[in-house]
Amino acid sequence: MELETQQQLHATTSEPQSTSLGSPGSSASKASLKRACDCCRKRKVKCDGIEPCTPCKKASIRCAYLQAPKKKGPKGLRSARVLHALRTIDGTASASQVTPFGPQQHGAFGNWEWNSGPSSPSGMQQSESMLPPPNVPYGPSVSVAPDQQYLPQLVSTAGPSYHPQLQQQTSPPQPYHPGLFRQDSHHSNWPSHHDLPPGPELPPIISPTHSEPQQQRLPGESFLPYIQLFFGHMFQIMPIIDRQIFLDATLYRDSNALSSDMYCFLCAICAATIVQLDTSIPQPPPLHPQKATDDLFAEECLRERKSYDWIDSVSPFSVMIPFFLFAYYGNHEQNAKAWHYLQECITFSENLNMDDEQSYAKLDPVEAQWRRRLYWLLFITERAYAVQRRKHTRLHASVQLPAVFDSEDAQLLGGFVNLANLFSAVDDSFVSAWRGSRRQSLCNEAWLSNTQRQLDGAALALEDVSETQQMDISVTREWLHVLAWQMGVSNGLIWGRGEGGMRLDYPIELARNVVEITTGATALALDSHGIGMEQKLSDIAGCLADVLRCTAGDTSATFLEGKQYLHTLLQTLSSMRGKESRYLKPLMSKMEGLMGYELSNATLPLPTVTTATMASSAGDIPTMPGPVTISEGESDFLTPGGQQCSFADSFDMLRTLSMSGNLGMPYLDVPGLQTLGGQGEFAALRRESGRVYDEGETKALAGGWMGEEDEVELQERQAGR
DNA sequence: ATAATCGGATAGTAAATCCC
């Protein structure tokens, strides 16, 4: 009912009232409804407009009226287009009039070859990566705007006869979407951000880079290639902006016409995209000979920010700008800044009441959906960050998950929601336990096994999501399993039947899953998650290495299997994002002297596995007998291979195991290597330790590999006791 | 027999242009 009233907002005002009432007009025998629901529209069946409508009810599908109607009426200058078409027909006449700028000079209109020209650095990806994935429930996706399909035609017809002056007049569809997201502008709650000039009032010779020395801002055409990269590879994990708006080249015609927050936003998202994708994909040539392009964008963002009152300018941009700055700094492992910007975007989201379900009811349904996505992206990011850096969390799973827009592939949001569900399992008690602020007694086996079960239950139906998302969800799930397991170990919870995975060899099983997931994947599906994916894999590998260290000398099939998984993980890390991961060397040095790995990663020797032992394992990982509690001097336990191992001997090893993946790793006190950052939802930083300290260890730890932050926290905790 | 799909007819809307 509520939706029905809301839909009236979208309905046009001048519709004949009689139509929906069934009294036929003078000639029309059919009475069209004001607005068909999303499903009926897609199905091309008559909708009765109630909610849920009869066809949807009959088909047992969810009825919604989310899709905003497109703007009607012609776009662009008609006569100019006619002229242009005529000129094209008369192509020979203008063929000789190629200007000195040539087609490569995009001028103030932006890059008109955004998906076709050879000069477009990502034109190549357009055809492949930018294609929307198949739409599962609704048939072919319509997520590519009609005007996007239209643009290349203009370009191609312009062809060799490109002429700036003419091009100006035959300019493409005027930008008519005033808001951040496609809306009916008359009731948009989103601020109107880009007040583009009414017409193409552009300098006659268009090359802002050279002809406008007074121009402070980066030229408009700088952005589009990176925005294309974003939509090609990162949108799946951050589906928070509208393709139709941000892939429309008219937006980038004149950067000076952009509002400050839009400009800042574009700078921030470009900076984050560049650093996140890094060398995993060919990127456009640098904008500046001396300065890295991502740094240039980030600096430009911060510079522009000084020019307006960004604190009072509360809009979704206020949330997204610091979010992408967070991703930028996170990927650069500048943690203090990353943390600052993450907090900033959370603060803005609170200012927008995005954590309050009630606030969404007041919004236009489409706007509400975009905001839900943004909120959940923040939620996921914050949770991942909290876990990785052992920070507290501020956001809660207090608002409904976003729904799939009719215009979109359901696949896309399916993956996003899946990830959100996964992180919902990382509840406050998980974070508290991980931070060490939860009483140990609460981190018991029942709670842990329940948490592990939740993680498995949270992310299902992965076959319906894209490879990139699948990678994210699967690896994240295994990574969270590893963390939960480490929590259990740190609380002395290892028992034999393997309930909740609390077995010594559980990480080997997890590593097997990860290897299975990553082995068949394309590199880009893995790489587009940025440094966060490297971190997770390195955490998992680190934990696996600890387990193997703990069982050193064990020649059982499980152990050898684990060795092989570790080898595969290290190999994956050796070629991530087009280069060797910075986490590889520390892992290798951790492995030094163990299992035959050498520090030099030039050759990663395959561990020799005898067929006999492999055959005997047959995927069946033996478990440790009986529940044990960890206390020095107690009875012995068995390694997966059945080796006797006394607690006195292994206590140190287990202590190491309990320290969140990289604990005990020698690189932790190396500045600049302690942090991880931002892949989309995991623009998060490495936290050195996730364990629950006990006082006996603190002095030794504090003097050793513990980071400053840990020391402060430790002191705080000790003072509190 | 029934349900689902979708090409395309038809209608409505609004920008662009014409006309005075």
Add this chain to the structure above:
DNA sequence: GGATTTACTATCCGATTATT
């Protein structure tokens, strides 16, 4: 400024195809 033209989107009929 108002009328007209044009270009666009929306609805949904009904032929076709798929499913039970």
